[in-house]
Amino acid sequence: MPIFYSLAIRFYYVLLYLASFFNQKAKFWIQGRKNWESRFKPTANKKRAWLHFASLGEFEQGKPLLQAIRKQHPEKEIIITFFSPSGYEVRKNSNLGDYILYLPLDTPANAQRFLDIFTPELVIFNKYEYWFNFYKACADRGVPVYVSSAIFRPNQIFFKWYGAFNRRILGFVQHFFVQNKESAQLLASIGFNNATVCGDTRFDSVLDLAKSRKDFPLVEAFKAGSKLIVAGSTWPADEALIHNYAELLPKDWKIIFAPHEIGEEKITGLQKLLGEKALRYSATSMDQEMPLANYRYLVIDNIGMLSSLYSYGELAYIGGGFGVGIHNTLEAAAWGLPVVFGPNYQKFQEAKDLIAFGGGFSVKTQNELNQVFNVLVNDKEDRAKAGAIAKEYVAAHTGASAQIMAKIF
Structure with a gap:
């Protein structure tokens, strides 16, 4: 199954590459990932936390975590990755990250190179996006992967009879921080009891915004x-x-x-x-x-x-x-x-x-x-x-x- 997954990922890249000739977002998506590994030379022996966000909304949702890490653990450098141009292009200069980039295409080679370059000691994916090769590479190296503000629904592929491969991805997660009891119960129904119901970090984020009105x-x-x-x-x-x-x-x-x-x-x-x-x-x-x-x-x-x-x-x-x-x-x-x-x-x-x-x-x-x-x-x-x-x-x-x-x- 990983072989078919990798083929599908590459096919997805080809489709976006073709779309980039006439779609601005696709163009940003492709160009932003070119030669990504040559643009970053992190200092050796630094402790780093890596936080990933699909897009701008997820970044704003997870912003309280970034701020808390900055405040409580100033010795750690922060890596921020985005999947979508609507997140990266707006927040690429955020002072909450020491390294901000597009998440490279989810191939085994990219996952290994990413971890070699940045050597994160922990990873937090916000809400969703379950990338097999990145998750597996982290698990193989003993780097804990957490999912914050996660939410699950019965109609997702994880809970279908044909979702074995996707359930395997969940197996690489150290701990899920879920928004509601239903999500924890769904995870438990397929054998994952490593979940804490703690709600949605967006509530913290919007309350902070309301206190700092422009x-x-x-x-x-x-x-x-x-x-x-x-x-x-x-x-x-x-x-x-x-x-x-x-x-x-x-x-x-x-x-x-x-x-x-x-x-x-x-x-x-x-x-x-x-x-x-x-x-x-x-x-x-x-x-x-x-x-x-x-x-x-x-x-x-x-x-x-x-x-x-x-x-x-x-x-x-x-x-x-x-x-x-x-x-x-x-x-x-x-x-x-x-x-x-x-x-x-x-x-x-x-x-x-x-x-x-x-x-x-x-x-x-x-x-x-x-x-x-x-x-x-x-x-x-x-x-x-x-x-x-x-x-x-x-x-x-x-x-x-x-x-x-x-x-x-």
């Missing part, structure tokens, strides 16, 4: 005493629904859009949808001729503002639920905002919890969105109650990072 005078001038819907990490399907609802929105309400993708084509497409009542953040100044307060929509065209933008809002819509899955609901919840999102949220425990407790709301159609928004926009008490539930939920689920640090170190 001020944006331009946003304050745009809001100008109005109430705000903050639509974060949106995609075109989300934006169309919200724009259609805008006709029903009272005049003292405005909308901020922070799209998930901020390429020029995406931003100009959103501006075209919203019309002349829309401002583009980077093209706006405090002293422009028309007052900022006269506009209805503000389009954010950069990365890094969203977690603080929620502090200006009364209500949040989280994008992605009409695609592969919703984005981060906790950043908005930490500020005490009710969160609304599309139907594809089943992979996210916090979304299910927020719905169950009354701090989150899922919608499938335009009519459902209109109904939910009408209640939350027009009923101040219902909105405040839902927001308080969301905020309390976040506060009650912090502490995973401390548990993980105590267990590992």
Whole structure:
């Protein structure tokens, strides 16, 4: 089976290589991995911790662990790897890592070279990504592999009759730090009892973000005493629904859009949808001729503002639920905002919890969105109650990072 796995990995590389000629992300993915081993010459005899993140969201989720290692073990160097360009390209200059790079293609040779160069004494993979050759190479050398904020579902291949190879990968893990009891029970059902239920480190991360809000005078001038819907990490399907609802929105309400993708084509497409009542953040100044307060929509065209933008809002819509899955609901919840999102949220425990407790709301159609928004926009008490539930939920689920640090170190 490892032979077929290695063939599949190489075939995947070929597909991305071909895609790189016309897809920017694929181009970054390929170019970022070229000659990776020649770019790093770590000092010998240094103790190092290696943390891997699939993408930007997982990095933000695991950030409290990086910060804790930096603070509690300053003698250790930190290696950070990313699978996706959306993580590496945004955080490649983070001061939380001494070495930051793309995870090399998962081949036996790359795994051995990586460990030869960096010689980590421990490895933490965040949430998911189970790479056979890297895991096996670590296990063969006695380097413990931990998985933080792990979450498992019955429909995953690990729990199928044909998942023997994937279960073998799990066997290389020293310890799983899982988000919920269901995940621990699933692991136990296939013979893995090395799991601790400690929750999700994202709660620690978003609480830290909420304590370090950034001020944006331009946003304050745009809001100008109005109430705000903050639509974060949106995609075109989300934006169309919200724009259609805008006709029903009272005049003292405005909308901020922070799209998930901020390429020029995406931003100009959103501006075209919203019309002349829309401002583009980077093209706006405090002293422009028309007052900022006269506009209805503000389009954010950069990365890094969203977690603080929620502090200006009364209500949040989280994008992605009409695609592969919703984005981060906790950043908005930490500020005490009710969160609304599309139907594809089943992979996210916090979304299910927020719905169950009354701090989150899922919608499938335009009519459902209109109904939910009408209640939350027009009923101040219902909105405040839902927001308080969301905020309390976040506060009650912090502490995973401390548990993980105590267990590992």
